[in-house]
Amino acid sequence: MVCIQIEGTIVAPNEPTNWDPKNPRIWLAFYNISKVLFHGNGVIDGSGSKWWAASCKKNKTNPCKGAPAALTIDLSSSIRVNGLTIQNSPQMNFVIGRSDSVRVTDVKVSCPGDSPNTDGIHITESTNVVLQNCKIGTGDDCISIVNASSGIKMKNIYCGPGHGISIGSLGKNNSTGIVENIVVDNAFLRGTTNGLRIKTWQGGSGYVRSVRYQDVRMDNVSNPIIIDQFYCDSPKSCQNQTSAVEISQIMYRNITGTSRSQRAMKFACSDTVPCTHIVLNNIILQSIDGTVETYCNSAAGFGYGYIQPSAECLSSSQKDIIQEKEADILTTTRTEHIIHTEL
Incomplete structure (x- = not known):
């Protein structure tokens, strides 16, 4: 297994205009990896305050647009994430997408309770995911599970503030949603x-x-x-x-x-x-x-x-x-x- 150790604090640019408009939803992202362990006492800080202020959920006169997730793991398998802190993401903090066999332990997610769309851990199109001993406080769902996800187990979870532990939303725009x-x-x-x-x-x-x-x-x-x-x-x-x-x-x-x-x-x-x-x-x-x-x-x-x-x-x-x-x-x-x- 390949080990990636994260110590200290990784800080994102705090000015939304500095982000590549072709990839507005991506910051730290890992694709097509297998048998990788992310561990350490490090902090991933998304510097999201200006993004939140510009959100249409904060001010209805603002346009609704996507913002970066702090950490994304996509199209991957046999992944372990242990001990990290993820905080102040512009939108979702930690996204697990299109992946299988992912174990997340002793991870902390922290955002203000009024930060919009800042789901703590978001699981989509993934199978066999374990979240254990995680503490999550955010402005949206602490954990959100959406379409094509199954075999998800959450154990010893602390949630607050936030919108709770959610399955969905599913079925928007007459779409098909399957979670089991x-x-x-x-x-x-x-x-x-x-x-x-x-x-x-x-x-x-x-x-x-x-x-x-x-x-x-x-x-x-x-x-x-x-x-x-x-x-x-x-x-x-x-x-x-x-x-x-x-x-x-x-x-x-x-x-x-x-x-x-x-x-x-x-x-x-x-x-x-x-x-x-x-x-x-x-x-x-x-x-x-x-x-x-x-x-x-x-x-x-x-x-x-x-x-x-x-x-x-x-x-x-x-x-x-x-x-x-x-x-x-x-x-x-x-x-x-x-x-x-x-x-």
Whole structure:
């Protein structure tokens, strides 16, 4: 294995006009590499403050345009990243794209909570990825997983500030999104705008399935558990459409903490492509001030053990319950190998 050691601080140019307009999304990028270890106590600093100020999300009069990611690994396999700090990226901090067998351990990602589009670790078109012992604070999703990704395992993750741990968005512009075999095992989220989120646009196709969230604690999180098939990150209202990315076999086990919003659990699913096989086990979500509730629209599943707030709005017939218990076993079988697999 080739070792690349990073020490000290690597600092990006802080003036957006200094960047090559032909490659506006790239800073430190590695392509077509295999069996490489990135390690050390070094810091990768994207100097993103001027980019953030020019973002259309900061000021709607600004044009919306892409900005560099601090670190990108693409079209690669058998990669290890250990011990690095990535901070202040103009947009996404660390992108893993079109890669297989990637293990990221003891990595820290840091951006201000109001920095736009600064996803901490973004995974796209990748398989067999492990994120372990990572601390992420940023202005967008701490971890985002998008199309054509499977076999993703996150263990011992700290998230905050940020928008939580997200699958999606998927299905934008009537596209197909496929994500499956995902595990979040032991995470702590503090002060985030979302907790465990799956977000899809109307009009998409494909599926999200076999996802397990377990042993997750939340402190002062706005939307602790949320599935949103009506996601619309657009200045204009999104058109109602009947097709949707199908969401099924989603398990939440041992989820505890406090919610800033009344709807601690929200399953906002498509009327024509409902969410199915949602399984809840030992959920305790409380309000800092007041009561909390569960919202359901076209969502089927069941809960067992202690469930607070009640999730009786999940619709299931007896036949559905039997099928969902079978799906629970299937989800367990599909994801346990991720928990115990060492890359």
